[in-house]
Amino acid sequence: MSASTEASAIIEYFKRKSIFITGATGFIGKQLVEKLVRSCPDIEHIYLLVRPKRGHAVKDRVKELLSSPLFNTVREMYPNFDEKISALQGDILDPNFGLSPADENILIEQxxxxxxxxATVRFQEPLRLAIQMNVASVKKLLALCHKMKKLQSIVHVSTAYANCNRNDVAEMIYPPPIQPAKLLEASEWMDDHVFDALTNKIISDRPNTYTFTKALAEYILSQEAKDLPLSIIRPSIVGSSWREPIPGWVDNYNGPSGLVVATGKGMLRTMLGSNNAIADIVPVDVCVNMMICIAWYTAVKQPKNIPVYHCCTGHLGTLTWGKVAEYGLHHLATNSLENAISYPHLQFTENRFRYHYLRVLQEVIPAFILDCYMRVVGRKPMFIKLSDRIYKSVRTLDFFTSHSWLFPNDNSVFLQNQMNDIDQKIFCFDLKDLDWFQYWNNYCMGAKQYLLREDVSRTSKCMKRYKRLKRLQNVLYFTAIAFVIKSIFFKSFKFRRIFVILFRIMFFAISAIARKIGLQRE
Structure with missing residues (x-):
């Protein structure tokens, strides 16, 4: 073992420690497992709570997880790293997480x-299910942790947007708008239709059930975990990895990843939002490094109160949603995606009518034409449905692309100052050297390679397709302009009048469709 490794206080702490991780098959959880086994090789054991899924046993799911390209580096360093990882079958929705008595005893004793x-990170999850997954599961976790005989540290992953009804969010736990106990009780007996009908009134000034239930979970922790060594981390929007173990690694469509793919495929061309709003995106490896550091500090210092740590980038003030679109489009041109239907373009607008109008022109009508073509050639139409799915997905982001928040990070800065130089390098969460332009290059490349699993060697062919699509769009655009000019200046007055009438009818028809869609979707 190197001298630098021996000098690490955090690595030294994690020697011979047994760790329990929930959500290990999620985006953050996977990266956490990889980082722990790679940077803390002397860990005793890691236990993962995993539920069977689609007929796959938990062991098969973990085997699939560990075979991911994410683990290539650690696989080369420690070929037998998987021997320190075990799956415990369970589900956060079940009583006591569905753990068998034997598995529960392992956690209690070790x-x-x-x-x-x-957690469920779906913004529009039905409130009852969101409560069960994000709130009730926390109570189950605390009940389990109270039994653990050797427990030294708990890190709960919340979200910076748990209190997004405030513009300035401090690193503290805020009182909830409703007592969680009452809501948990109501979720047990209230009819689904009634519960769903009351959702908007219950969540009040929060945009979705996700942020609302995350706030409730924090409050429960503040009330029921006072005697436990617990800390809370609040990441903002979690994006692809910055440096570790692979720059640009991403494997889900949540948040910015979905935007990269939908834009790169030519299916998404306009969004509601402000070009000047801060895009508070934090790389997943930065989030994971901070989680590990928080666990270490909580164990060795045992803070009296429950500390909250913001893991955000908004305080840097260097990335806006306008820059996200600019950088993304620039790098998609060189990291072109396969089977794109149009040349990538993305713009943000704060005007709702303009948004719906542009969406009809740039997304709905092309999707309709493509579906007509699919029917003609005897294939199943799919583009209208796909466009509608993308629409529903991006509309859940409106609130976040239209507003900016202040997330002070005093506790995070304090934590960094408690770390020695070696740990600050190994478990880096200092973002002063983050180059957003290069980050988005890696993001686009990672989405292509790891999320879509496209062959990187075919990128040059994809770039040629992009160029053909751009030429085609230019031809169609200038043809339309030429037709309008010819119709206006080189035809009879009668024809011009008919053309103007038809153009107005088309304009008002599209406008009506846009308004109708807007009213239906709001």
Missing amino acids: CQVVFHSA
């Missing part, structure tokens, strides 16, 4: 560090 990242 576990010293807990990372709780399991």
Whole structure:
């Protein structure tokens, strides 16, 4: 083992520690497992709470997880790293997480560090299910942790947007708009239709059930975990990795990843939002490094109160949604995606009518034409449905692309100052050297390679397709302009009048469609 490794206080702490992780098959959880086994090789054991899925046993799911390209580096360093990882079958929706008595006893007798990242991150999850997954699961976790005989540290993963009804969010736990106990009780007996009908009134000034239930979970922790060594981390929008173990690694469509893919495929061309709003995106490896550091500090210092750590980039003030679109389009041109239907373009607008109008022109009508073509050639139409799915997905982001927040990070800065130089390098969460332009290049490349699993060697062919699509769009655009000019200046007055009438009818028809869609979707 190198001298630098021996000098690391954090690596030294994690020696011979047994760790329990929920949400290990999620985006953050996977990266956390990889980082722990790569940077802390002397860990005793890592236990993952995993539920069977689609007929796959938990062991098969973990085997699939560890075979991911994410683990290529650690696989080369420690070929037998998987021997330190075990799956415990369970589900956060089940009583006591659905753990068998034997598995529960393992955690009670051996576990010293807990990372709780399991949650539903779907913004429009039905409130009852969101409560069960994000709130009730926390109570179950605390009940389990109270039994653990060797417990030293718990890290709960929340979100910076748990209190997005405030413009300036401090690193503290705020009182909830409703007592969680009452809501948990109501979720047990209230009819689904009634519960769904009351959702908007219950969540009040929060945009979705995700942020609302995350706020409730924090409050429960503040009330029921006072005697436990617990800390809370609040990441903002989690994006692809910055440096570790692979720049640009991403494997889900949440947040910016979905925007990269939908834009690169030519299916998404306009969004509601402000070009000047801060895009508070944090790389997943930065988030994971901070989680590990928080676990270490909580264990060795045992803070009296529950500390909250913001893991955000908004305080840097260097990335806006306008820049996201600019950088993304620039790098998609060189990291071209396969089977694009139009040349990538993305713009943000704050005007709702303009948004719906542009969406009809740039997304709905082309999707309709493509579906007509699919029917003609005897294939199943798919583009209208796909466009509608993308629409519903991006509309959940409106609130976040239209507003900016202040997330002070005093506790995070304090934590960094408690680390020695070696740990600050190994478990880096200092973003002063982050180059957003290069980050988005890696993001686009990672989305292509790891998320879509496209052959990178075919990128040059994809770039040629992009160029053909751009030429085609230019031809269509200038043809339309030429037709209008010819119709206006080189035809009879009668024809011009008919053309103007038809143009107005088309304009008002498209406008009506846009308004109708807007009213239906709001």
